[in-house]
Amino acid sequence: MHIERVELITVRMPLVHPFTTSFSTQTERRPLLVRVTASRDGSTVTGWGECVALADPSYSPEYLDGAREILRRFLVPSLLAWQASGRAVTAEVVATATEHVVGHRMAKGALEMAVLDAGLRLDGRSFATHLGVTRTEVPSGVSVGIESSIPEVLARVGGFLDEGYARIKLKIQPGWDIEPVRAVREEFGDVPLQVDANTAYRLSDAPLLRRLDAFDLLLIEQPLAEDDLRQHALLARQIATPICLDESIVSVEAAADAIAWGATSVINIKPGRVGGYLAARRIHDLARAHGIAVWCGGMLETGIGRAANIALAGLPGFTLPGDVSGSDRFYAQDITDPVVMKDGVVAVPDGPGFGVEPIADVLEELTVDAVDVTA
Ligand code: OSB
Ligand code: MG
16 A cells, blocks of 8 residues: 555543543543555555553553654654655554564554554455454453442442443452452352452562452452563462453563463453554464463543454454443543444444544544644
8 A cells, every 4th residue: 555644633532430540540531543544556545543552651651642752753754764665565564664663562553553444444354354253243341440439339330230241340459459349249249350450569469369369250450560470470379360461461472471481361452552453463363372361451442442452352362351342431422433332242343444433523523633744
């Protein structure tokens, strides 16, 4: 394909309810969209990517303004230089064309995503077809933030269960762990339940974390720090709840290390965190070959990232429900037609590319910054 134009569009989306994790409270999301205009054989298409970096570098080193800058100054120029030297541009070459930039996987993933969407649209193929996904729907789980009281969290969980969500994930941190889990088990019984600590504990907390074993959780997500693979392996010997890594799995190589060292028995795959959907697919394949279950994480995506995640979650190794909720779990107004959760599942999109695009009026209304980085 020929890349004609690349625009970076920053959007402001208020959350329907504050989302508190062990690292921050978010009341709005500022997604960074990458819009690629590309042509081939006389047809021109628009491809959309979404950068999942948060506003602050609190979940990972990347953050919104940094990602925008890296895309503008380094990643997009590198891809255009690749093209100018006569080499073909496809999603498959984006990682190679930008590999001299160290890190910044969320920014790279967003560019690759837009090129992938454009390429699939030029081919008239859906992402699910490209992946070989035949499932038409996938189970939908929901991530429940830290609340100010137990009755509050019970009300939230009860509401989501009434809506039909297939699995509940509770955010935990020291001081908000055993009691909310106990309360949810007592109130709602044997529902599929897991917890996410977002790195809030230390290995010396193993005796406390072992108390969670009594609640028959599906898994505990990222109890220890991002770099602590060895310590996660040590923790795994001290608790019965399966450990699932999120923040630590920044690449295919990190996934291979974590599996080899026994640091993880489940992997949360977030395409942005690992540099894009192509790397995400490779991690799925690797994990599957090792009998390690995977599920699709979320980063409060708009309908664009949500649609792509749902297709990815249709691969056979995704054996646990993902954080692929309906749009209304976070947003009163999504920028695309909303993803709808019904009866515990969300539908795998089947249109060309990721199968969704922003609604022009809504996008315009919510856009806070837009720049053509190829002008
Ligand atoms: O750790 O999974 C996480 C959101 C932002 C940053 C990190 C995480 C999360 C979530 C939300 O848990 C998942 C979602 O988008 O539904
Ligand atoms: Mg997590």
